[in-house]
Amino acid sequence: MNEDRVLVLYDAITAVREEYIEEAAAPCRKVRHWGAWAAAAACLFLLIGGWSFLQPLGFTIVNPFFRAGQGDGTGGSGGQDDTAYHYYAGPVLPLTAEEEGLTAEREVEYDFSLYDVSLKDDGRYAYLRSRQACLVTDSYMLTAGEPGTFTLYYPFAATLADDTALVPTVKVNGEVVKTELVAGPEGDTPFSWEDMKALMGDDYLNRSLEALPRLEERVTVYALSDFHGRESKTAKNPTVEFAYTQDPVKTAVTTWGFNGGSNDLQGGKGSRHVSIRERRGSTAYLLVLGEDLTDWSIRGYADGACETPSEGVGATVTKYESTLGEMLALFWKDYRGAFLENKLQVLLNKNALLGLSCGVLLDRSSNLLAAVRTLPFGLEDVFDQVLHRSRVLYLRFTADIPAGEAVDIRVSLVKYPSYDHTGRGRERRGFDLAGKLGSNIAFTRLEASVTGTEHIVVYRQDFGFETENGVLKTTRVALDPNREHWYMDVGAAPKKK
Amino acid sequence: MEDTVIIALYWERNERAIEETREKYGGYCYGIALNLLHSPEDAEETVSDTWHAAWNAIPPEKPSSLRAWLGRVVRNLSLSRWNREHRKKRDPGITELLSELEDCLPSPVTVESALEEKELAAALDAWLWKLSREDRRLFLRRYWYGTPLQQLAKERGLSPARLAQKMLRLRRSLKTTLEKEGISL
Structure with missing residues (x-):
């Protein structure tokens, strides 16, 4: 054992902040919760019309649940209920509805045509092929006990930083319909089917639809703008420092747009600095919650370490009062510009993003001062969490179901595989199916089918397909609609000589 | 007794501070020491050392969270004891x-x-x-x-x-x- 090195880490763990030590004092809970505030997430209103996965070159898609380096390193043991992947893509999830009383026959088709090694890597498919994606069609013949207009929700696993190309397309009776996007509560990154069940827990859809908090907490804003200071031989990194003194109990300070700083929580002294050449925007903000600063000053330096004062470096400070909610809304407007146009968050209602941000803070602590003090760097950390935490998103749409008739609902989506990035199973790609998770629809029939089978070998599966030496001999199976989960691990078939 | 009052007793050099700390946090500190050292005798001695350490450190220290501060002291003292006595024996607890x-x-x-x-x-x-x-x-x-x-x-x-x-x-x-x-x- 590298004892000396580990002991350094042991000491660092000993010194973690007190809030975390206090937080961990009580035993861990069995049931997951999604936040101190009344139950999570945003109504994100997105109108989508059209098949969105056939995008031209240039889009990038982020794995919804990938966290680099996380994994047990034991290799791809496949999608059994009690095993995990280093990266778990999540299953194909079933349609659900706001109203009760619906029944459906369901068919799910997994199309592996992108695994065809002879396909040219053109702009349309290159990225999807590189990710070994599968094209899924999830179809329903939906009937209702009583005729009417029904509000339906199609779920898919993603983060808000994912590309819009991941959003499924929905057809009702052959016509593409407009959908609204609803984001569910964030949760622990799932690495397996069991984790996925835990992420969604009970009543996930209803929790997704609940109202979001808004923060009316008053804040004192110190806005730094009109930065001036040129780089030169003697001033290699002109930097403005805002130093302050605060009451460590009655005040909490956070920032937006600063590059760094320090904060002595116990002593009450702190500083934040902005490197003029590296600043993110035209204005940097320091927000004070609770009692105002007892003292502050602004000074220019020639270097990023703030060691060599420089008279020619400085900024203008404007002080005013606002609310935390208003400032978060302003910062979201600033933040959105930093992203590519094809990310989900760009399409989101700004109030929804604001609500999610408020929720992140309140989840840290219902006491806002304490919550703000837990932010390592600034409010950018809140936004990072909103965008990158795992969640389930829903496409909401309506369908009229007449008496005695069935409505054809067809959802087309791109599924990335689950996989291990090291270990003996790293060649395998996992695709799984959820039978009932989160759905209130009674499924009377369920079938699964596979196309493009000549391009894959099957390592493991429990759908019930007949296989011989990894080759599928049957491509359609009937499944028990009461069962909750199936999986298959596939790989690209060897190139034929 | 509130932590602020206990800390005030330390600052007044009133030995009641140790009694109050022991009463409020004795079990907590013992639990951490026992988890790390896996020896009731060693854990008791470590906790006893913790009270001495607190008396010597406060003042000038003024912990904002007495529980967390004591926990850190226990961890550090447990590690020192482990280094002295158990490292070679590969005892569970800290070794694990x-x-x-x-x-x-x-x-x-x-x-x-x-x-x-x-x-x-x-x-x-x-x-x-x-x-x-x-x-x-x-x-x-x-x-x-x-x-x-x-x-x-x-x-x-x-x-x-x-x-x-x-x-x-x-x-x-x-x-x-x-x-x-x-x-x-």
């Missing part, structure tokens, strides 16, 4: 924890960089912040409080094997974070 924490060690970096305590602390803090509350609690209950895996598994309603898998993923995640930050231990 250190062995597990080895998974978090970043690979050696090729660029020379001196370890800054602040950098490691900042990276660890940022990593902990990004975890969900339950994962953070799990990590710290294991590696700060020394809670045995079996007990944690029971708390979380998981099989020990599943919990061990989860803990391994958390350790690997920390390792990746430290490597990305270019931290060399």
Whole structure:
């Protein structure tokens, strides 16, 4: 054992902040919760019309649940209920509805045509092929006990930083319909089917639809703008420092747009600095919650370490009062510009993003001062969490179901595989199916089918397909609609000589 | 008794401070020491040392969270005792924890960089912040409080094997974070 090195880490763990030590004092809970505030997430209103996965070159898609380096390193043991992947893509999830009383026959088709090694890597498919994606069609013949207009929700696993190309397309009776996007509560990154069940827990859809908090907490804003200071031989990194003194109990300070700083929580002294050449925007903000600063000053330096004062470096400070909610809304407007146009968050209602941000803070602590003090760097950390935490998103749409008739609902989506990035199973790609998770629809029939089978070998599966030496001999199976989960691990078939 | 009152007793050099600390936090400190040292006798001695350490350190220290501060002292004293007496014996407790924490060690970096305590602390803090509350609690209950895996598994309603898998993923995640930050231990 590298004892000396580990002991350094042991000491660092000993010194973690007190809030975390206090937080961990009580035993861990069995049931997951999604936040101190009344139950999570945003109504994100997105109108989508059209098949969105056939995008031209240039889009990038982020794995919804990938966290680099996380994994047990034991290799791809496949999608059994009690095993995990280093990266778990999540299953194909079933349609659900706001109203009760619906029944459906369901068919799910997994199309592996992108695994065809002879396909040219053109702009349309290159990225999807590189990710070994599968094209899924999830179809329903939906009937209702009583005729009417029904509000339906199609779920898919993603983060808000994912590309819009991941959003499924929905057809009702052959016509593409407009959908609204609803984001569910964030949760622990799932690495397996069991984790996925835990992420969604009970009543996930209803929790997704609940109202979001808004923060009316008053804040004192110190806005730094009109930065001036040129780089030169003697001033290699002109930097403005805002130093302050605060009451460590009655005040909490956070920032937006600063590059760094320090904060002595116990002593009450702190500083934040902005490197003029590296600043993110035209204005940097320091927000004070609770009692105002007892003292502050602004000074220019020639270097990023703030060691060599420089008279020619400085900024203008404007002080005013606002609310935390208003400032978060302003910062979201600033933040959105930093992203590519094809990310989900760009399409989101700004109030929804604001609500999610408020929720992140309140989840840290219902006491806002304490919550703000837990932010390592600034409010950018809140936004990072909103965008990158795992969640389930829903496409909401309506369908009229007449008496005695069935409505054809067809959802087309791109599924990335689950996989291990090291270990003996790293060649395998996992695709799984959820039978009932989160759905209130009674499924009377369920079938699964596979196309493009000549391009894959099957390592493991429990759908019930007949296989011989990894080759599928049957491509359609009937499944028990009461069962909750199936999986298959596939790989690209060897190139034929 | 409120922590502020207890701390005030220390500052007044009133020996009641130790009695009150023992009454309020004796069990808590003993629990941490026992988790780390796996020896009731050693744990008792460590806790006794903790009261002395508190008396000597306060003042000038004025902990904002007396519980967390005492916990840190217990951890440090437990480690010292382990270093002195148990290292070679490979006793469970700290030995197990250190062995597990080895998974978090970043690979050696090729660029020379001196370890800054602040950098490691900042990276660890940022990593902990990004975890969900339950994962953070799990990590710290294991590696700060020394809670045995079996007990944690029971708390979380998981099989020990599943919990061990989860803990391994958390350790690997920390390792990746430290490597990305270019931290060399």
